[in-house]
Amino acid sequence: MKDKKISIKESFNLGKGWNLMIFAILAMLVTNAGVNDGLNVALPAIAKGAGLDYEVCLAMGTVAGFVGVAMMLVIAKFRDRFGGRKVSAVLFIIFGLTFYFLFLRAANIVMYALSQCIMVSCGQGCFYLCTGPMQSDWFPRKRGVVNGISTIGANIGTAVLAPLMTFLLGRAEYKVSLSVFAAAAVVLGIYAFVTLRDNPMDAGMYPDNVSKEKYETEYKDISDKDDYVSDWTISKMLKCKEVWIAAIVPGFITLGLLGIITQFVQRNVYLGLSTDMAVGAMTVAGLIGIIGSYGIGYIDTKIGTKKACMIYCGVFAFGILLNLLASFWPPLVYASIFIVGFSLGGSTNMSLSFPASIFGVLDYPKVNGVIFPINYCIGCLNFVVNAVVMKLTGSLTGAYIVFFCLFLVNILIVAATEEGKWDKLKHPELMNGGEKKQ
Structure with missing residues (x-):
């Protein structure tokens, strides 16, 4: 495959790959609501409402991180067997259910710690082990710029999650107001299953959204990738x-x-x-x-x-x-x-x-x-x-x-x-x- 440089206009010409971009951006945003930026607002509300020790809850983030590392090895195995699309969908549905039934309704430190372990594993595992490799498959030449687009969800989270969650908490108690993120995660899981495909060819698109002629002349070296182990x-x-x-x-x-x-x-x-x-x-x-x-x-x-x-x-x-x-x-x-x-x-x-x-x-x-x-x-x-x-x-x-x-x-x-x-x-x-x- 020839290594040609692309223009800014061409970098946004992603075709059906925008389904993957939308999912990745929103998935990172929703993940951060439960395990990163969102904890600045959500955790004080949960700790106060459930009578939990804030500092102990905060320390569970480190525990969840290392548990997540072990789970990512398992997630990678499932990804290899079932494909990124199906695993992404399942992970985000699990994330949403965990957010609603464990995270927001944690009555003790065990429930809270378990929620963090599951959400870190599902959220990070989905983005880095499923959608990340899918982006490389869909856009072998545009990989860098596509990664740049897909990761803006984290930056959006840094900018908007704190004021958004503060606004929601002002409208209803945290178990109700913050459940919007749980619902969003489940919807994203369904969206992933319906719209995503592991291979762009399965979606009726050639890699990098190029024409058939260009694919046949410049992408011959990856045309048999599906047969590779x-x-x-x-x-x-x-x-x-x-x-x-x-x-x-x-x-x-x-x-x-x-x-x-x-x-x-x-x-x-x-x-x-x-x-x-x-x-x-x-x-x-x-x-x-x-x-x-x-x-x-x-x-x-x-x-x-x-x-x-x-x-x-x-x-x-x-x-x-x-x-x-x-x-x-x-x-x-x-x-x-x-x-x-x-x-x-x-x-x-x-x-x-x-x-x-x-x-x-x-x-x-x-x-x-x-x-x-x-x-x-x-x-x-x-x-x-x-x-x-x-x-x-x-x-x-x-x-x-x-x-x-x-x-x-x-x-x-x-x-x-x-x-x-x-x-x-x-x-x-x-x-x-x-x-x-x-």
């Missing part, structure tokens, strides 16, 4: 250096992003902003992140994932540096809010795109079943880093320095990594170790 085993993956690199790089990005953004309000208040201004800055950052999500994805498609990842890490590191320097010159905090906000969308994008750029469209779905859980484990350490540094130094400055250094290390790792090293479409000789269905 990956030869990657878990043992082989764990022994492969690039598997660990493909997990560590986005893992460091996720660790840095979560470490920065979960304490962004507290950090900016420390730098002199009022609480209201610091909270408003989060909304602004989320809105800017919508632009950043597409922008980073477009750069990915335009110049390649390796260069895009290095640029992204450099930009994010610069934003963190400005925030650190704001301790000496406060106006820099505003510039840091803009740059960090722009960088919000790149974390999810690179979690999808970077592994695919190394292993290619043929093996990416299989290897990502191991890569993403490792990536997610690294990201979950953000709470530990912030807590330890706060304990040792009494401020978040040390943690921000750690995250700044991680992004610089990432640049060096990516620079030394060969793009497409295990991509069998680029290196047909690797097919000797593969297997074809009979």
Whole structure:
């Protein structure tokens, strides 16, 4: 397949692939209502209404993260057997039922912890293990920009979930008002089953929404993809250096992003902003992140994932540096809010795109079943880093320095990594170790 660059106009020409984009955007938004941004509003209401300890409930997020890692290995197996469409539909129906019957009606810490474990597993597993690989299948050339579009749901969540959920809570008690997200999840599950297809050809569309003529001349190397069976085993993956690199790089990005953004309000208040201004800055950052999500994805498609990842890490590191320097010159905090906000969308994008750029469209779905859980484990350490540094130094400055250094290390790792090293479409000789269905 020829590696041609695309225009901005062409990047939005996704045809029936917009069904997948709509699902991915809304799925990430609804997921964040139950396990990420939405907890800023929902958890205090649930803890107060059910008489639960807020701090203990908050700690269940870390437990759910590691339980989710184990469940993602199981979800990947189901995805391989039944396909991303069916598994996505089932996962989101389970998510919605859990949101309504366990999360909103948690009467004790066990019910709340169980709800978080299920919702983290279903929400993250659906996006990263089902729709992510589907996007790579549907849009092999437009993968970067498509990832950028599909991930804006997270940024929309950062910008709108807190005020939206606050508005809903003002209209009725949380068990009733927030149930809209449970209903939305079930509807999304049904939508996925009805509209999504694992392969664009099954939907009557050629990959990247190209014409039949273009497909037959430029996409011959992926035309028999459906007959391919990956030869990657878990043992082989764990022994492969690039598997660990493909997990560590986005893992460091996720660790840095979560470490920065979960304490962004507290950090900016420390730098002199009022609480209201610091909270408003989060909304602004989320809105800017919508632009950043597409922008980073477009750069990915335009110049390649390796260069895009290095640029992204450099930009994010610069934003963190400005925030650190704001301790000496406060106006820099505003510039840091803009740059960090722009960088919000790149974390999810690179979690999808970077592994695919190394292993290619043929093996990416299989290897990502191991890569993403490792990536997610690294990201979950953000709470530990912030807590330890706060304990040792009494401020978040040390943690921000750690995250700044991680992004610089990432640049060096990516620079030394060969793009497409295990991509069998680029290196047909690797097919000797593969297997074809009979």
